[in-house]
Amino acid sequence: MLIELSQNLFNKLGIIVLAAFMLSKSDFFKHYLLKEKLALRDKLLFSLIFGLVGIIGTYWGVPVNDAIANSRSIGVVVAGLFGGPAIGIGAGLIAGIHRMVIPAGRFTAIACGISTILGGVIAGYFKRYVDAKPNKWLWGFIIAAWIETIQMLVILLISRPFEQALNLVQLIFLPMTFINALGTAAFILLIQQIYEENERAGAVKAQLALSIATNTLPILRNGLNKKSCKTAAKIICDATGVDAVAFTNTEIILAHIGVGDDHHKSGSAIRTSITQKAIDQKQYMIAQDKVSIECENPSCKLKAAIVVPLLMKDNIIGTLKLYKCLENSITSSDIELAKGLGHLFSTQLELSQIFYQKELLNKAELRALQAQIQPHFLFNALNTIVSFCRTDALKARELLMQLSYYLRTSFKTTGEFIPLAQEFKHIESYLSIEQARFSERLEVVLDVEADIECQVPPLILQPIVENALKHGLMATKKGGRLEIHAYKKEETVYVKIKDNGIGMSEEQIQAILKGNDLDSGIGIRNVNNRLKSIYGTSLVIESQPSFGTCITIIFPQGGQIDDQSHSGR
Missing domain, CATH: 1.10.1760.20 (Arp2/3 complex 21 kDa subunit ARPC3)
Structure with a gap:
């Protein structure tokens, strides 16, 4: 039994x-x-x-x-x-x-x-x-x-x-x-x-989200606008296989790719109630049927959606939306994908804003530096030229040409990259005027290898050279010797600016790099910050009181910079 x-x-x-x-x-x-x-x-x-x-x-x-x-x-x-x-x-x-x-x-x-x-x-x-x-x-x-x-x-x-x-x-x-x-x-x-x-599907979605984020990184660096959103939406739609992808800001549709683009048009007001809820509540929303989406167009074929907010420092700036044409088709892996993309895009947009603000700060500092350099240099140069007009007309004419070139290159738009040779020509114009001004008190040695090809930001050497003259050599009654050497070694270009002036202590060097020395620090600190952000290098400063200073600037051969990181907005 x-x-x-x-x-x-x-x-x-x-x-x-x-x-x-x-x-x-x-x-x-x-x-x-x-x-x-x-x-x-x-x-x-x-x-x-x-x-x-x-x-x-x-x-x-x-x-x-x-x-x-x-x-x-x-x-x-x-x-x-x-x-x-x-x-x-x-x-x-x-x-x-x-x-x-x-x-x-x-x-x-x-x-x-x-x-x-x-x-x-x-x-x-x-x-x-x-x-x-x-x-x-x-x-x-x-x-x-x-x-x-x-x-x-x-x-x-x-x-x-x-x-x-x-x-x-x-x-x-x-x-x-x-x-x-x-x-x-x-x-x-x-x-x-x-x-x-x-x-397993979630892991695949996570990998997909990272791949999409990588492809959209250079696009969303330009911010959340119609052009960048349209390109990003096309990438997401092709990669995920959803029926439609859309981006909005807090008021209008920035881009809509896929099913429904006949009435979900770029530039039109937000059409779905679920999007407005995601914006108001700052959290993702899911609709599993057409009624929940609440699109005003009765012929709309979109029947399921997930909407994730895009945030910047806890402030909502828009939404990302993934749509499907089948009811109850938004799965948990779709939710994780959308949430992951929303988080990655929010981070990208926030980083782009930080980079943009940093660019503005660098440009503001550079303009402040130009404003600091040009007036007093211009007055001194003109006084020098006036004095030569009475004693040596040809010398005065030559100095006027050097001053003209110097001012023309100084007023160029910042943010462009120029050949290192052009930067040296700018420095030569500056030094020729300063040598005429200080006469026998200033000795200049310029030693530059002929075959150096390197792109550099404008006004990258001027602050170092001027600092060496003003605070290193001319601080003494007898003046001194200024040497500028440029040479390449393997894939790197080195520029050494050396003087035999009064020198600095380690405490003074740190104060200048940190910007605590308001008299002489703005130029060197600006150059150091620009080198860090563009090339990932820093100024090398060697100095001892009474024995002079040597500052080394390091550039990659050919000016190999990260184009994506320094593209304009």
Whole structure:
């Protein structure tokens, strides 16, 4: 009898596991299973589904001595371990009350009904414990076996006569405990497989998000505008396979690529209520049907969407939207992809703004530097030329030409790169005027290798040269010697500006680099900051009081800079 009962239960278990397998492959079941947070409606739905699985287990059972040997506990235990107390109790009530009221197996009806409800409660409260374990199916097996044991104890406590209850328990305990535990473990394995598939899909989506972010990085550096958004939306649409992609700011559609572009037009006001909600609440929104999207156009084919906000320092500046044409088609992996893209794009836009502000600051400092250099130099140069007009007209004419070239190159638009040779010609014009001014007090040595090809920012050497003259050499009565050497070594160009003036202490050097020395620090600090941001190099300053100063500037051969990082906005 025991062997025959076990065989019958095992055969029926195969049908239940097959039904569970088919259920696990259903997109409808996967959609609800993978939701981040279950609403009350979802909990009621899952309680009904697993309660029905318990009812099927009852009807699929084997009649034994006015009782039913069955696999009802599978649905109830899985409901509790999957959905927690609410769904476990809900499924237990549905399957348990059903067991109490059906005519078959009246001998154990009340006991089995009570134990079924109790099983849902126990499994529900064990959810958190089991979730933390690596082998959930094994713990499902153990908990299901324990619940079946409790059911047998309830039968012994409630069902009468006791002798009949004891005989029944002795007959059904082992087969029912094993079959229900095994079925529960199998069901949990199927659910785990769904989660693992989703995690793999999420990893693929994460990789896709990074790839998209890499491709859109140089585009979104130009900010959130119609042109950049259109290009970025096309990249996302091609890479993800969604039916439409859109960008908005807080008021209008900046770009819409794909289905619906006949009425979701660039420049028009935001058309969907879900987008406005994402902007107002600063959080992502999901619509799984056309009604939830609330597009004003009745012929719109878009039926599912996720909208993620784009933030800059916690201030919303727009949204990214992914659309599909099938209802209930936004999956958890789609949500993670959209959230990931939104976060990456927000970071890109914030970094572009930081870079833009840094560019503005550098340009402002450079203009301040020009304003500092030009007036006093111009006055001194003109005084020098006036004095030569009376004594040496040809020399005055030559100095005027040098001054003209110097001023023409000084007033050039900042931000452009020029050949290093042109920068040296600018320095030569400056030094020729200063030599005429200081006469025998200033000796200049200019040693530049002929084949150096290097692009540099304008006015990169002028502040160092002027600082060497003004604060190094001319601070002494006798003046001194200024040497400028330029040479290349492998892929690097070195420019050394050396004087034998008063020199500096280490404390003075640090004060200048940090900008604490307002008299002489602005020029050197500006040059140092520009070198760091453009080339990743810094000034090398070697100096000792009374022994002069040597400043080395390092450039890559050919001016190999990061074009993307320094493109104009």
